Amino acid sequence: MTNLTVSNVTKRFGGIVALNDCSFSIDPRRTTCVVGPNGAGKTSIFNVITGFITPETGTVAFQGRDITRANRHERVRQGIARTFQNLKLFEDLSALDNVLVCLKDEAGNDPLTAMFRPFHTAAVLRRKKAEAAALLVQVGLGHKTDALAGSLSYGQKKLLCIARVLATGAELVLLDEPTSGLAAGALDTMVEMIHALKRQGKTLLIVEHNTQIVQRIADEVLFFHRGHLMAQGTPDAIIADEELGRIYFGKGEVH
Numbered sequence: 001m002t003n004l005t006v007s008n009v010t011k012r013f014g015g016i017v018a019l020n021d022c023s024f025s026i027d028p029r030r031t032t033c034v035v036g037p038n039g040a041g042k043t044s045i046f047n048v049i050t051g052f053i054t055p056e057t058g059t060v061a062f063q064g065r066d067i068t069r070a071n072r073h074e075r076v077r078q079g080i081a082r083t084f085q086n087l088k089l090f091e092d093l094s095a096l097d098n099v100l101v102c103l104k105d106e107a108g109n110d111p112l113t114a115m116f117r118p119f120h121t122a123a124v125l126r127r128k129k130a131e132a133a134a135l136l137v138q139v140g141l142g143h144k145t146d147a148l149a150g151s152l153s154y155g156q157k158k159l160l161c162i163a164r165v166l167a168t169g170a171e172l173v174l175l176d177e178p179t180s181g182l183a184a185g186a187l188d189t190m191v192e193m194i195h196a197l198k199r200q201g202k203t204l205l206i207v208e209h210n211t212q213i214v215q216r217i218a219d220e221v222l223f224f225h226r227g228h229l230m231a232q233g234t235p236d237a238i239i240a241d242e243e244l245g246r247i248y249f250g251k252g253e254v255h
C-alpha cells in the first residue's frame with residue numbers, strides 16, 4: 001500500500017507560489033530525498049505533509065486516510081514525525097528529558113490516575129525513562145543521557161533530534177537537512193543512522209543538498225524547482241539529467 005500520497009497541492013504566500021500543483025506518492029520503507037535549489041519549495045512540502053501549513057488546494061493522504069485538514073498533533077499520532085533545520089531542542093533539559101517528552105502517552109496516565117494509583121504511575125515513568133534511554137543508546141548517545149541538550153556537539157544534537165522523532169513511534173519520518181553542517185565523521189554517523197532507520201522499516205523523506213549523500217541514501221528523488229515538482233526518479237536518473245543539473249548548479253553536470 002502507498003504510504004503517502006500528495007495530490008495537486010498548491011500553496012501561495014502572497015504573490016509567491018511556494019508549491020504549484022504538486023503530486024507524488026511515496027511507498028512504505030523507501031528513502032526519498034527532496035532536492036532542489038534554494039526557494040524550490042522543499043520546506044513547504046514538509047510543512048504541508050506535517051500540518052504546519054495548509055495548502056490552498058490539493059490533498060495529503062497517509063495510509064489511505066485523508067489528513068489534509070488534520071492538525072499536526074493528530075498527524076504525529078497517526079505516525080508522521082519530523083525534524084527541523086533549526087533543531088528545536090529544549091537546550092536546558094537533559095538529553096533524556098528531551099526524548100521523554102516526545103514518547104507516546106499511555107491511556108490513563110492523567111493527574112487523577114497519578115493521585116489514586118501512585119505505584120502504577122511511578123512504574124509507567126520508570127518504563128518511559130528506560131524507553132527513552134534505549135532510544136538514546138540506539139542513536140549513539142547512551143553516554144549523554146544526563147547531559148544538557150545545549151551542551152552537546154552539533155552532530156550529537158542532530159542525533160538527539162532523531163531519537164525524539166523515534167520516540168513518537170512514527171512510521172513516516174521526515175528529516176530536514178540531517179547532514180548539513182556536519183564534519184566528515186559526524187556526517188558518516190548520520191548516513192549510517194539513516195540506513196539503520198531504513199532497516200528498521202521506517203519510510204523516510206529527507207531534504208538533502210549534497211548529491212553524493214543523496215546517492216548514498218536515496219531509493220528515489222523528488223526534484224523541486226520554483227514550487228514545481230520537476231521530476232521523480234532514481235538518484236542516478238535525476239543526477240544524469242542535464243536539464244536538472246543546469247537548474248541545480250547552473251551548468252550541464254551534477255556534481
Ligand SMILES: Nc1ncnc2c1ncn2[C@@H]1O[C@H](COP(=O)(O)OP(=O)(O)OP(=O)(O)O)[C@@H](O)[C@H]1O
Pocket residue numbers: 013016017018036037038039040041042043044045
Ligand atoms: N512563511 C512564508 N512566508 C512567505 N514566503 C514564504 C514562506 N515560506 C516559504 N516562502 C517562500 O516560498 C518559496 C519556497 O520556500 P521553501 O522554504 O519551501 O523553499 P526551500 O526549497 O525549502 O528553500 P531552502 O533550500 O532555501 O530552504 C520561497 O520563495 C520562500 O521565500
